[in-house]
Amino acid sequence: MFRLNNLSLDYGKKPILSNINLEITEGEVVAIVGESASGKSTLMSHLYHLKKAQVALCPQEPNLVPSLSAFHNIYAGSLNEHNFFYNLRNLIHPYSSEYEKVAAIAAKLDLKDALKLSVDQLSGGQQQRINIARAMIQKHSAFLGDEPVSAQDDFHKIKIIKTIISQFSTCIFVLHDLDIALSCCQRVIGIAKGKIIFDEPVATITKEQLTQVYSHHQLAFNNKLT
Amino acid sequence: MSHESRCKKSRFQTSVKPMWQSSIFFVLLSLLCIPFIDLELAHTSPLIELRKMFDGLLHPNFIIDGVIDALLHTVFFAIQAVVLSSLVGFCIAQVYRLPGIRALMAFLRSIHELFWALILIQIFGLSSLTGMLALAIPFSATFARVFAEIQQETSKEAYHQLKGKHLSRFIYTTLPLAWPRISSYCKYRFECALRASVVLGFIGLPTIGYQLDSYLKIGRYAEVAALIFIFIGLVLSMRFWANRFTMIILFTFSIILLPPTTPPESTSEDNVEMAYQLLNDITPTPIRNRSQNEIISDTQLPSLLWDWFSPVLESQILPGVGYSLLLGQFAFALSAFLTLLWFPLISKHLIKRRIYRNIGHFVLTTIRCIPEFLLAFIALILLGPSLIPGIIALGLHNGALLAHLVGQYSNELKLRSDTSTATNLYFFELIPRIYGQFLAFTLYRGETILRETAILGILGIPTLGFFIDSAFEEFRLDRAFILILASAFLNIFAEQVSTLCRKHIHAYKPSLISR
Numbered sequence: 001m002f003r004l005n006n007l008s009l010d011y012g013k014k015p016i017l018s019n020i021n022l023e024i025t026e027g028e029v030v031a032i033v034g035e036s037a038s039g040k041s042t043l044m045s046h047l048y049h050l051k052k053a054q055v056a057l058c059p060q061e062p063n064l065v066p067s068l069s070a071f072h073n074i075y076a077g078s079l080n081e082h083n084f085f086y087n088l089r090n091l092i093h094p095y096s097s098e099y100e101k102v103a104a105i106a107a108k109l110d111l112k113d114a115l116k117l118s119v120d121q122l123s124g125g126q127q128q129r130i131n132i133a134r135a136m137i138q139k140h141s142a143f144l145g146d147e148p149v150s151a152q153d154d155f156h157k158i159k160i161i162k163t164i165i166s167q168f169s170t171c172i173f174v175l176h177d178l179d180i181a182l183s184c185c186q187r188v189i190g191i192a193k194g195k196i197i198f199d200e201p202v203a204t205i206t207k208e209q210l211t212q213v214y215s216h217h218q219l220a221f222n223n224k225l226t
Numbered sequence: 227m228s229h230e231s232r233c234k235k236s237r238f239q240t241s242v243k244p245m246w247q248s249s250i251f252f253v254l255l256s257l258l259c260i261p262f263i264d265l266e267l268a269h270t271s272p273l274i275e276l277r278k279m280f281d282g283l284l285h286p287n288f289i290i291d292g293v294i295d296a297l298l299h300t301v302f303f304a305i306q307a308v309v310l311s312s313l314v315g316f317c318i319a320q321v322y323r324l325p326g327i328r329a330l331m332a333f334l335r336s337i338h339e340l341f342w343a344l345i346l347i348q349i350f351g352l353s354s355l356t357g358m359l360a361l362a363i364p365f366s367a368t369f370a371r372v373f374a375e376i377q378q379e380t381s382k383e384a385y386h387q388l389k390g391k392h393l394s395r396f397i398y399t400t401l402p403l404a405w406p407r408i409s410s411y412c413k414y415r416f417e418c419a420l421r422a423s424v425v426l427g428f429i430g431l432p433t434i435g436y437q438l439d440s441y442l443k444i445g446r447y448a449e450v451a452a453l454i455f456i457f458i459g460l461v462l463s464m465r466f467w468a469n470r471f472t473m474i475i476l477f478t479f480s481i482i483l484l485p486p487t488t489p490p491e492s493t494s495e496d497n498v499e500m501a502y503q504l505l506n507d508i509t510p511t512p513i514r515n516r517s518q519n520e521i522i523s524d525t526q527l528p529s530l531l532w533d534w535f536s537p538v539l540e541s542q543i544l545p546g547v548g549y550s551l552l553l554g555q556f557a558f559a560l561s562a563f564l565t566l567l568w569f570p571l572i573s574k575h576l577i578k579r580r581i582y583r584n585i586g587h588f589v590l591t592t593i594r595c596i597p598e599f600l601l602a603f604i605a606l607i608l609l610g611p612s613l614i615p616g617i618i619a620l621g622l623h624n625g626a627l628l629a630h631l632v633g634q635y636s637n638e639l640k641l642r643s644d645t646s647t648a649t650n651l652y653f654f655e656l657i658p659r660i661y662g663q664f665l666a667f668t669l670y671r672g673e674t675i676l677r678e679t680a681i682l683g684i685l686g687i688p689t690l691g692f693f694i695d696s697a698f699e700e701f702r703l704d705r706a707f708i709l710i711l712a713s714a715f716l717n718i719f720a721e722q723v724s725t726l727c728r729k730h731i732h733a734y735k736p737s738l739i740s741r
Contacts (some may be wrong), residue, residue: 053389063383065402076398079390087394138389 001026001142001170002047009042017194018040026141029171031181034191034213040174043191044146047172056138056168058145064132066120070111070130073119074102077134105133108163110156125151129161133161136167143168147176158184229440244731245661248669254311256559263409263552263613272608279604282447288456290449297456299357300433300482303426304419307361309477315369316364322374335367336717338574338691339422340681341710343429344698348507349500350488357431358486361422365415372411380404413468417461421597424457426685428599435600442469442603447706454596461595462588508707510534538705543712546683546690550716553613553689555677557620561675562668564625565632566657572633575641575656576648590633593626603683611686619682628667635663665731669724676720 007020017039024030024047032040041060048057056077064073072091075098079087090098099115106112109129114122119130128151135143143164149157158179161184165171175181181188182202190197190213198209271313321327343360350356377400384399427435434453441449488497506514512530571586598619605615639659645651683691690713697706 057387059387061383063381063387065384065399067402067405068398072398076388077686079388079394079398081390082394084391084397085391087390088397091397 001028002050004046007046009039009046011042015194017046020196022189022196022199024170024172026170026213028187029165029185030173030187030189031185032172032174032189032191033176033178033181033210038191038213039194040191041146044144044172044174048144051142055142055144056135056140058135058143058148060146060150062127064119064127067118067142069116069118070106070122070126071099071102071115073216074105074115074133074137077137078139081139102133102137105136108136109133109136109160113166125153125156128152129156129160132164136164141168142170142172144172146174148173149180150176156215231321245665248665248727248731252559252562256555259552259555262548262664263469263556275608278445279447279451279608282449282451285448285453286455287448288452290452291432293437293453293456296427296432296434296437297460299354299431299462299484300420300423300435300457301476302352302484303357303423303431303433304416305473305477305480306358306484306486307365307423308412308416308419309473310358310367311362311365312415314366315400316373316408318366318370319373319377322370327370331367331370332718333367333714333720334363335371336677336714336721337364337710338677338681338713339364340425340429340684340691341694341713343426343431344694344706345504345710347429348504348703349497351492352430352432353488353492354484355486355488357423357426357433360426361419365419366379369415373408374403374574376411377406384562413464416468416473417464417595420457420461421595424597425599425681428603435597438600439603443609454600458592458595459678475482490586491650502701507703510704510708514704535708538708542693542705542709543690545688546693546709547712547716549613549687550676550679550689550713553616553620553679553682553687554672554720556613556617557624557679558668558672560617560621561628561671562664564621565664566670568625568629569633569636569660570652570656572630573636573656575636575639575645575651586633587630590626592631593622594630598623599681599685600689602685606685606687613687615685616679616682616687616689620678625672628664630673631667632660632664635667636660662731666728669727673721673724679716680716719727 002024007017007022007150008015009017014024020043032043034040050053065076068076071094075090082090103112103115104203106115109132111126111129111133114126114130116203119127122130128148129133132148133144135145145164147206148164152160157180161173161180165184171185173181182205185202187199187201188205189199190209192213194226197212200209207221309676318327318331322331339360342363343356346356348361349568350359380400382400384403385395388395390398423433424435427433428439430436434457438453439452440449441447451557510531512527512534516527540620568590571590572583577583577586601623602615602619605618609615609618636656636659639656641651641655642740645655679689680691680694683689683693686692690709693714694706694709697703697709
């Protein structure tokens with residue numbers, strides 16, 4: 001689905017990604033891990049722009065419209081499926097069929113009670129789930145999520161990631177939470193200073209590899225590692 | 227070289243530099259202008275007139291014939307113009323990026339409402355259509371620009387994250403994000419329209435301005451004071467009555483009671499004929515003569531045109547532009563100074579008690595809602611015809627308006643709880659934080675100040691407007707037209723300078739590129 005050969009990207013004069021070689025096939029569930037400012041989000045954004053028409057994106061910044069309801073913000077993910085007048089009518093007076101469709105997704109993400117509230121009345125965690133719901137309403141088989149559950153509590157984190165994986169055949173997550181990466185994904189890519197340090201199936205990742213990626217952190221995660 | 231000495235030698239790299247450069251440039255420009263300005267006062271003892279005015283202020287006479295009618299005309303012209311121009315402006319804003327549209331809008335708004343009225347009177351007479359269109363034409367162009375800028379400044383992230391057709395994404399992201407600013411701008415513009423509607427009265431349309439003009443000319447200050455109080459009351463009370471529903475009702479009423487039409491005796495054929503006549507009248511005399519008199523050859527025409535144009539250029543355009551620029555520059559400097567002086571009146575960081583801030587709000591709003599044209603008229607009666615009344619009128623009006631905007635902006639700042647107080651707070655916390663926004667607001671307003679200098683000419687201050695008004699009075703419409711064009715180009719020039727300065731104070735941002 002994605003193939004990168006020797007990709008390098010700069011921001012101004014500052015290099016962000018260097019010599020990235022990567023292949024992700026359909027059906028894979030991949031986590032990209034690494035410290036802040038290591039280039040994960042840039043890589044994610046690059047992948048999105050390569051296959052914009054085929055993937056559902058859940059960006060780190062939700063960029064929702066605060067004055068519109070959660071329903072309208074989620075529905076906005078499917079604007080391209082309808083014509084302008086249909087979208088306009090749905091903005092002024094929502095169609096019940098559209099409401100039901102959005103409500104079904106919202107229910108999976110514990111958002112049903114928030115659907116009619118404007119986004120500026122919701123918590124950061126709820127806004128992040130609306131961001132995910134907006135990606136889920138899109139009829140795509142692949143999901144790209146940049147720290148999609150960073151503002152959720154531990155219980156919701158795993159539940160939401162599993163919900164996403166159950167809907168999309170291919171998933172690529174940027175994650176800070178190594179526990180989730182190791183327990184929910186099939187493959188983990190470690191990035192540090194704009195370079196891929198390791199790219200391994202979960203079963204073969206070693207503690208040393210993770211230490212290389214998280215050099216500044218005290219690693220504290222459960223011992224599912226070999 | 228040690229780290230310490232390297233630090234000592236290196237320069238500060240802050241975003242303040244372009245702001246100081248712009249500020250120093252304008253201060254130096256004002257100082258350089260001083261030798262060219264005639265600041266002499268014609269009236270050596272304005273005290274007698276001032277006392278009469280003060281007496282009028284203390285004893286206003288509210289029993290004025292036809293005041294309700296004048297008030298309704300003022301409000302109806304304003305509401306019709308704002309509704310029409312906001313709709314037209316919104317549509318044009320969607321294609322504002324096209325260079326042709328930008329240029330056309332810049333041209334339309336560069337001609338003042340008062341000049342539009344003077345032109346339209348030639349076609350539609352002193353009718354309600356003239357009043358409405360004189361406001362709606364330049365306002366549409368202003369709305370187009372402001373709406374386009376609001377949409378441009380609205381975060382594009384939400385828009386780009388969605389897939390779909392432009393219009394669908396627009397109504398789900400850009401429009402709701404921009405809506406609060408669009409609706410508050412419409413409200414502000416309605417206030418401007420009320421002021422402009424008053425000013426139209428000074429050239430004969432039946433608004434409050436007509437009565438103000440009549441009473442000012444005969445020195446009946448009790449009636450003048452009453453009319454000013456009524457208008458201030460109207461504007462100050464807007465926050466209680468001007469909402470979406472009352473505006474719809476008011477608009478409907480205005481269309482029923484004062485439909486924007488020409489007088490019943492004039493037919494549409496008459497209007498077409500008048501428009502044709504106007505086109506003929508604004509054509510430069512040598513070209514008009516040539517169509518009537520075939521003796522003039524192609525080779526003679528340029529020299530005849532130059533003979534016609536050069537006295538206008540030398541005796542009217544150049545001195546008019548010079549005076550407009552001088553007046554504009556000093557009014558701009560005074561507005562900026564008054565803004566920094568007055569914004570603390572409503573700043574919650576400097577004035578802790580709400581009651582005092584409310585008094586500040588009241589004072590600033592009162593000064594701001596008096597049309598600058600009226601302020602200049604009063605100052606002229608007191609001080610006689612020189613640049614000073616113009617500088618005072620434009621400085622006071624714009625200073626109060628800008629102080630209001632900057633004060634509101636300062637109230638949105640979140641300061642640390644251990645912040646300093648009084649002068650330290652003002653100079654080292656507030657001024658550095660508001661300065662960028664203050665400059666942006668002031669530069670933006672600078673364009674309007676220069677635009678307003680032209681119309682003060684109608685009162686006798688020798689800016690371009692003075693010569694335009696004289697040309698209309700002498701019915702030399704070809705000359706009036708060329709002078710209006712000169713005033714339009716001057717305003718477009720000011721707009722370009724202001725835009726350049728505002729760009730200069732913005733910081734550089736790098737973007738992501740592929741190696």
